[in-house]
Amino acid sequence: MPVSYFLVLSALLFSVGVYGVLARQNAVLVLLSVELMLNATNINLVAFSAFFQEAGVAGQVFALFVIAVAAAEVGIGLAIVILIFRNRQSVDVDEMSLMKW
Amino acid sequence: MAALAQEMIFWAVAAMMGIASIGVVTSRNVVHAALYLVGTLMGAAALYILLLAEFVAWVQVLVYVGAIVVLMLFGLMLTRAPIGKANFDNDQRLLSALTALAVFGVTSYIMVRAFEGQTIDLSRETGTLTASIGEVIFSTYVLPFEVVSVLLLAALVGAVVIARRD
Amino acid sequence: MIFALAEEATPGTVAGFATEYMWAVPLLPFLAAVIIGFFGRKMGGKEHYVGIFAVGAGLVMSLIAFAQLAGGNAAVEASYTWFRLDDSLELEFGMNYDFLTGVMFVVVTTISLLVHIYSTGYMHGDKRYTWFYAALSLFTGSMLFLVIANNLMQMFVGWELVGVCSYFLIGHYWEESPNSSAAIKAFITTRIGDVGFLFGIFVLFVATGTFDIIEINHLAEEGELGGSIATIGALLLFCGAVGKSAQVPLHVWLPDAMAGPTPVSALIHAATMVVAGVYLVARMFILFEHAGAALNVVAIVASITMLIAAALALVQDDIKRVLAYSTVSQLAYMMAALGVGAYTAGVFHLFTHAFFKALLFLGAGSLIHAVHSNNMSDMGGLRKYMPHTFKTFIIGSLALAGIFPLAGFFSKDEIVGEAFRAASEETQITAIIVFASAIITAFLTALYMTRACIKTFFGEYRGHGTPHESPPSMVVPLWILAGASLSVGLLGLPVVGPFADWINVPGETRHGFDTLYNIVLPLASVGIAVAAIWLGWVLFYKERRQVDILSTRFAWVYRLLENKYYLDDIYMGGIVRPVQYPLAAFAYWTNQHILDGIVNGTAHATVGAGQGVYGVIDQQVVDAGVNGAAGLTGFSGGLLRYIQTGNVQRYAAFLFIAIAAFVALFGLT
Numbered sequence: 001m002p003v004s005y006f007l008v009l010s011a012l013l014f015s016v017g018v019y020g021v022l023a024r025q026n027a028v029l030v031l032l033s034v035e036l037m038l039n040a041t042n043i044n045l046v047a048f049s050a051f052f053q054e055a056g057v058a059g060q061v062f063a064l065f066v067i068a069v070a071a072a073e074v075g076i077g078l079a080i081v082i083l084i085f086r087n088r089q090s091v092d093v094d095e096m097s098l099m100k101w
Numbered sequence: 102m103a104a105l106a107q108e109m110i111f112w113a114v115a116a117m118m119g120i121a122s123i124g125v126v127t128s129r130n131v132v133h134a135a136l137y138l139v140g141t142l143m144g145a146a147a148l149y150i151l152l153l154a155e156f157v158a159w160v161q162v163l164v165y166v167g168a169i170v171v172l173m174l175f176g177l178m179l180t181r182a183p184i185g186k187a188n189f190d191n192d193q194r195l196l197s198a199l200t201a202l203a204v205f206g207v208t209s210y211i212m213v214r215a216f217e218g219q220t221i222d223l224s225r226e227t228g229t230l231t232a233s234i235g236e237v238i239f240s241t242y243v244l245p246f247e248v249v250s251v252l253l254l255a256a257l258v259g260a261v262v263i264a265r266r267d
Numbered sequence: 268m269i270f271a272l273a274e275e276a277t278p279g280t281v282a283g284f285a286t287e288y289m290w291a292v293p294l295l296p297f298l299a300a301v302i303i304g305f306f307g308r309k310m311g312g313k314e315h316y317v318g319i320f321a322v323g324a325g326l327v328m329s330l331i332a333f334a335q336l337a338g339g340n341a342a343v344e345a346s347y348t349w350f351r352l353d354d355s356l357e358l359e360f361g362m363n364y365d366f367l368t369g370v371m372f373v374v375v376t377t378i379s380l381l382v383h384i385y386s387t388g389y390m391h392g393d394k395r396y397t398w399f400y401a402a403l404s405l406f407t408g409s410m411l412f413l414v415i416a417n418n419l420m421q422m423f424v425g426w427e428l429v430g431v432c433s434y435f436l437i438g439h440y441w442e443e444s445p446n447s448s449a450a451i452k453a454f455i456t457t458r459i460g461d462v463g464f465l466f467g468i469f470v471l472f473v474a475t476g477t478f479d480i481i482e483i484n485h486l487a488e489e490g491e492l493g494g495s496i497a498t499i500g501a502l503l504l505f506c507g508a509v510g511k512s513a514q515v516p517l518h519v520w521l522p523d524a525m526a527g528p529t530p531v532s533a534l535i536h537a538a539t540m541v542v543a544g545v546y547l548v549a550r551m552f553i554l555f556e557h558a559g560a561a562l563n564v565v566a567i568v569a570s571i572t573m574l575i576a577a578a579l580a581l582v583q584d585d586i587k588r589v590l591a592y593s594t595v596s597q598l599a600y601m602m603a604a605l606g607v608g609a610y611t612a613g614v615f616h617l618f619t620h621a622f623f624k625a626l627l628f629l630g631a632g633s634l635i636h637a638v639h640s641n642n643m644s645d646m647g648g649l650r651k652y653m654p655h656t657f658k659t660f661i662i663g664s665l666a667l668a669g670i671f672p673l674a675g676f677f678s679k680d681e682i683v684g685e686a687f688r689a690a691s692e693e694t695q696i697t698a699i700i701v702f703a704s705a706i707i708t709a710f711l712t713a714l715y716m717t718r719a720c721i722k723t724f725f726g727e728y729r730g731h732g733t734p735h736e737s738p739p740s741m742v743v744p745l746w747i748l749a750g751a752s753l754s755v756g757l758l759g760l761p762v763v764g765p766f767a768d769w770i771n772v773p774g775e776t777r778h779g780f781d782t783l784y785n786i787v788l789p790l791a792s793v794g795i796a797v798a799a800i801w802l803g804w805v806l807f808y809k810e811r812r813q814v815d816i817l818s819t820r821f822a823w824v825y826r827l828l829e830n831k832y833y834l835d836d837i838y839m840g841g842i843v844r845p846v847q848y849p850l851a852a853f854a855y856w857t858n859q860h861i862l863d864g865i866v867n868g869t870a871h872a873t874v875g876a877g878q879g880v881y882g883v884i885d886q887q888v889v890d891a892g893v894n895g896a897a898g899l900t901g902f903s904g905g906l907l908r909y910i911q912t913g914n915v916q917r918y919a920a921f922l923f924i925a926i927a928a929f930v931a932l933f934g935l936t
Binding site: 008013050061063075080 | 104108111122131134142145152154156160175177179192194196201202204208209213217233234242245253259260261263266
Binding site: 018021022023030093094096097098099100 | 911912913914915916919920923
């Protein structure tokens with residue numbers, strides 16, 4: 001199986017995630033897109049782990065850690081979004097532009 | 102498994118994941134977007150199994166799909182996400198599309214050029230033993246493991262503190 | 268012992284152990300001067316011991332070395348190059364220790380030591396005691412340095428050094444302006460001679476390519492120098508000798524130099540510094556011999572000087588001035604001797620004169636110390652109060668007058684004899700003139716010394732208070748010098764005296780015993796001296812007679828002599844004033860207009876430049892730059908702030924674009 005398939009796929013998922021982060025208005029949807037990006041890197045890692053057999057299971061371990069970090073990040077992210085919603089009654093990212101000139 | 106079968110499975114799963122991911126970012130219904138994500142994540146799990154990383158696939162399903170997506174849904178609920186159709190795209194869609202295209206183009210080009218013609222050998226009979234992952238985690242990578250544990254603790258405490266009603 | 272050794276000695280080739288180290292002898296007094304100068308304050312009243320020790324050690328070494336030299340060891344010449352310019356110019360420190368040097372060393376160190384001891388009494392309580400001794404040691408070292416020099420440049424350095432020390436010491440009592448003026452006069456007058464000296468050195472250097480004395484003499488002897496060059500060089504050198512040894516016309520400084528303390532007069536202006544001129548001529552004698560008419564010029568100048576000075580000595584009231592003019596006259600004797608080719612006689616007279624002239628000066632110092640006045644009109648009848656001074660002074664006077672068997676007799680007689688020989692055998696005109704002058708001067712010398720003795724020691728005391736004899740520190744040197752005056756003459760005994768073996772010009776033969784020269788002429792000179800003493804006694808014992816005869820019959824002579832032939836006035840009005848005032852005015856004008864103009868002009872230019880820089884460069888260029896930079900920053904900031912939309916996704920978009928760009932950049936290149 002050519003390794004480039006997996007790499008292109010991960011690149012594709014990552015790019016789609018980038019689009020989502022930049023284009024979505026709802027904060028939670030932005031977080032969703034971030035998860036998409038993290039997932040794409042995971043695929044990359046595991047693919048390489050299978051490719052470089054001499055590296056053993058390092059890639060997979062890395063992917064596990066990424067998953068753990070992603071989980072933590074989602075928890076915090078959502079806590080922040082909920083707090084913002086509580087204060088501003090809205091999760092519209094465009095409306096949170098206080099730090100402008 | 103035969104190489105051909107592997108490829109066919111790959112293409113099928115890949116197609117599904119692609120469509121699902123596009124759905125995540127373009128859907129007008131938040132819940133649909135979340136469910137599309139589930140599809141993407143499940144596809145990823147399938148790929149992990151294909152790549153003989155069974156433990157990772159299992160953890161993926163357990164954590165990502167089971168916990169993270171559920172958490173997202175909770176978030177959507179708590180922030181009174183509109184039910185039904187609504188417009189969730191902001192004004193810079195064009196710029197975003199171009200950026201995403203640029204990123205995709207550059208990274209895929211580089212990676213294809215770097216690993217042109219090289220293949221993954223997936224001809225083993227068994228996948229990666231969980232025991233071996235365990236060994237590695239608790240010997241070579243014990244420090245990152247502990248750090249991630251602390252990170253999770255911090256995230257836990259942080260989330261509680263941030264979202265506390267006082 | 269020295270006599271015995273000298274008679275059987277032949278010039279050897281081995282240098283004695285002491286002669287090799289004679290370069291240390293000038294160094295010791297220099298060191299002493301430094302020590303006294305720096306640490307003298309802390310020594311209480313004991314700083315004279317440093318000087319005495321240094322000079323005493325020098326004396327001991329000089330005697331030992333001279334004995335070795337006389338005993339047959341060879342003369343020593345050594346040098347150390349300290350500056351060399353390719354092969355064309357070489358300056359060196361050197362020593363040339365031969366008989367002439369040895370004799371000078373003995374003279375300088377002896378007189379210096381006695382003056383050091385004498386000064387402990389004379390200068391007791393003086394407020395610049397320390398500086399006095401430092402200057403004394405410095406002078407001694409400089410004089411020895413001059414004498415031991417083997418090249419003309421070094422001698423010139425020593426020459427100038429002794430001049431400076433003389434300036435310091437003459438001006439010891441500088442609070443009174445006559446004293447400081449006298450010091451300046453001495454320095455400047457000798458300086459005028461020194462210009463000639465320096466040019467003489469240059470001329471000889473150009474002609475021979477070297478400063479080395481032995482070399483120059485040798486070349487002159489060989490005839491390598493052109494006759495006129497040698498003459499010009501020798502005459503220019505003689506200019507320096509004229510200045511330093513107070514010959515006419517540069518003799519005017521020596522009488523005024525008596526403003527210094529008497530020990531200084533004894534050391535510097537009787538025995539050592541003033542003989543530097545004679546020493547120079549003696550050193551360069553071979554050059555002078557082969558320098559055409561140079562020796563004749565020397566003889567003529569000396570003859571004129573000895574007559575003029577002896578006449579002036581006859582009318583002085585200040586006892587030191589009598590002795591000063593006497594010194595000028597005696598120096599002229601030495602020069603005249605050299606002028607007729609009587610090398611040995613001239614140097615021998617230098618040797619003996621040092622002793623009895625120093626004796627006379629120190630004796631005068633003793634008198635002045637007792638009477639607190641320099642003038643003989645304040646003295647009189649002192650033989651009752653100051654017996655030691657009286658006796659030694661008489662001995663010195665007799666020596667000066669040339670009475671057998673004192674030292675002056677032998678040396679003066681030899682000069683007169685040589686002059687007669689040159690006049691009669693070779694019929695040189697100059698020798699005849701010298702002979703005549705010598706005879707007349709001998710007469711005048713005895714005359715004025717008799718006058719001085721009578722006015723000081725005989726008659727009634729004309730001062731106030733009761734004079735008393737001087738302390739032993741002053742009297743003992745007097746007796747030592749008196750002993751020397753009595754004895755050293757024997758060194759120059761004709762036929763048998765060793766002095767001629769030591770000091771001679773190669774080719775000069777010793778004459779055997781000759782009735783004319785060894786009996787008749789000496790008797791004649793003694794007779795002249797005795798006649799002069801008798802005349803003096805007659806004229807001056809009864810003071811009225813002196814006043815009557817001289818001031819009435821020869822009143823114009825008296826006035827002429829009293830005003831020193833109006834020479835000082837001629838110099839002052841004819842040379843000094845015309846130079847001084849216009850020169851000063853010119854210097855002032857130059858200073859005001861040119862120098863000040865330059866300074867002020869520079870200042871104005873600088874100020875103008877400063878203003879220009881400020882106005883143009885600083886205001887417009889630099890400030891424009893700085894303000895422009897600030898303005899540009901503000902302007903661009905004003906534009907760039909629109910990027911801060913506050914929209915996070917906008918920022919993220921830029922971020923990803925940048926990432927894509929970087930990845931492209933690094934990945935594709």
